[in-house]
């Protein structure tokens with residue numbers, strides 16, 4: 001009995017991380033239909049934000065706040081990842097709406113850029129980058145408006161970006177002369193986030209040992225889920241978002257600024273990825289490549305749940321989490337010791353984390369053969385549109 | 386051609402009136418490479434009801450979509466209350482007080498009737514955030530809506546959806562209402578409700594541009610334009626709408 005509860009609890013914890021990671025993607029991919037391959041990297045930005053907050057509070061005047069650093073990191077990670085997502089939407093994705101293949105390739109490129117960014121970013125690099133961005137975005141404002149409506153204005157814009165980039169690189173190189181400014185902030189190695197004391201213990205309920213770190217993740221997931229549900233169902237912007245996802249052109253005819261709605265949805269979805277990044281720091285080490293570990297699972301959850309349905313995301317995440325844990329830990333053997341030998345050896349074969357993942361994915365693919373729209377298919381006209 | 390002299394006409398034959406609320410001139414619209422609207426000119430005077438007739442596929446819906454900004458013209462212009470709006474996106478035109486009731490109604494299916502109605506306020510400054518309660522005048526116009534407020538829009542019957550679409554457009558306080566076949570595929574009793582509602586709307590001074598196939602509804606308009614193969618081929622006061630014209634341009 002306790003081992004069953006134990007299994008359920010651990011499965012629930014794994015499912016929670018998955019759900020939190022997939023929640024943002026449910027907004028971005030499920031509602032807006034944008035295939036964002038950089039979603040995992042937005043999570044990574046959230047994890048790095050946690051790391052920075054931890055280091056800032058470790059010593060210095062704000063040391064008293066250190067035990068609560070993870071609580072402070074949550075809104076900050078939402079903001080950092082959300083703003084990064086907003087920039088991504090405004091610069092890349094906006095130009096590619098309705099072209100999934102191009103979006104996939106472009107966001108994959110962005111994910112590589114973000115990975116390299118955290119590896120190489122140093123103060124000098126950062127100064128140069130900010131200069132290049134400010135110049136590149138600002139230069140066209142100083143040009144006569146008539147110049148921007150000519151046949152050659154794309155060339156002009158390209159030229160101004162080249163100039164901005166060149167000046168940024170020059171400034172970064174100049175600042176890099178000083179050793180202090182040249183040191184990378186994070187380097188390519190994994191970073192170490194230590195959970196605060198109160199998240200390192202465990203409590204025992206009904207014979208089940210529940211690590212507080214995992215309980216915290218479950219609570220954070222539940223809260224995020226409630227917040228997203230409230231935002232989409234009850235808030236004014238949520239109604240706008242749902243209207244635009246169901247009928248974009250009519251929404252526009254009613255006076256809804258659809259480009260603002262797109263930007264906001266993307267900000268919220270990306271911000272949720274940042275919150276998931278905070279949770280991931282409690283589970284293990286965090287590095288520039290961590291995004292890749294989550295992106296496939298996230299898409300699996302959203303597709304299995306049924307695109308555009310929050311409830312589907314919840315059920316799919318918990319289902320995949322619990323199933324992976326049950327298979328991967330070999331708990332079935334503990335629950336049913338006298339099972340036939342053939343079955344026993346089969347289960348033992350899949351009883352490692354990676355083999356369990358293979359089996360779960362095979363099951364999902366098989367399931368989607370029969371129900372391509374997922375667990376909770378969207379009913380009505382929206383599907384055809 | 387019955388280009389009769391109720392509205393002043395300039396030498397080019399383009400109706401040009403100082404009280405024109407909506408003026409469409411020289412409009413050419415394409416779907417890909419197929420030329421749909423050809424040099425269309427049309428005027429809706431302030432406070433009047435203008436009806437657009439023509440058989441299926443001649444481009445009436447295309448014209449309304451271009452006026453609303455859903456389609457971009459290749460040449461020509463759309464002017465509303467003296468301002469050129471040809472380059473504005475639909476949501477800016479809605480905020481300029483053009484209301485649109487499209488063919489097929491386009492109710493947001495998974496939203497409740499109440500939410501669909503509140504979306505009508507998006508055309509006003511502050512949108513739904515500032516207007517949180519549906520103005521009860523729409524229930525006087527269409528009592529059936531009040532009893533279905535918590536139902537999903539997609540679950541209503543065609544006639545109810547049509548009433549919802551008109552109510553939604555009216556909540557945005559339009560000064561021009563574009564109505565695309567509001568009685569298409571709707572049971573006769575509801576058709577009468579809708580005609581009565583449109584009469585009340587015009588009585589409040591809102592201009593209406595109506596696409597319609599029912600003759601007695603067409604006759605409520607002040608002026609008609611008849612379209613054929615993407616061009617306007619006849620226009621005049623509806624009182625002069627002769628049987629010959631009706632037979633040629635109405636598909637019923």
Ligand SMILES: Nc1ncnc2c1ncn2[C@@H]1O[C@H](COP(=O)(O)OP(=O)(O)O)[C@@H](O)[C@H]1O
Pocket residue numbers: 416421439440441442443444445446447448
């Ligand atoms: N989305 C579209 N793509 C290509 N052609 C279209 C599209 N919509 C309408 N058409 C064509 O444009 C013409 C005019 O259509 P429409 O404006 O809907 O006519 P009406 O409303 O007068 O019945 C028709 O020949 C139709 O086939």
Ligand SMILES: [Mg+2]
Pocket residue numbers: 445446447488566
């Ligand atoms: Mg039509």
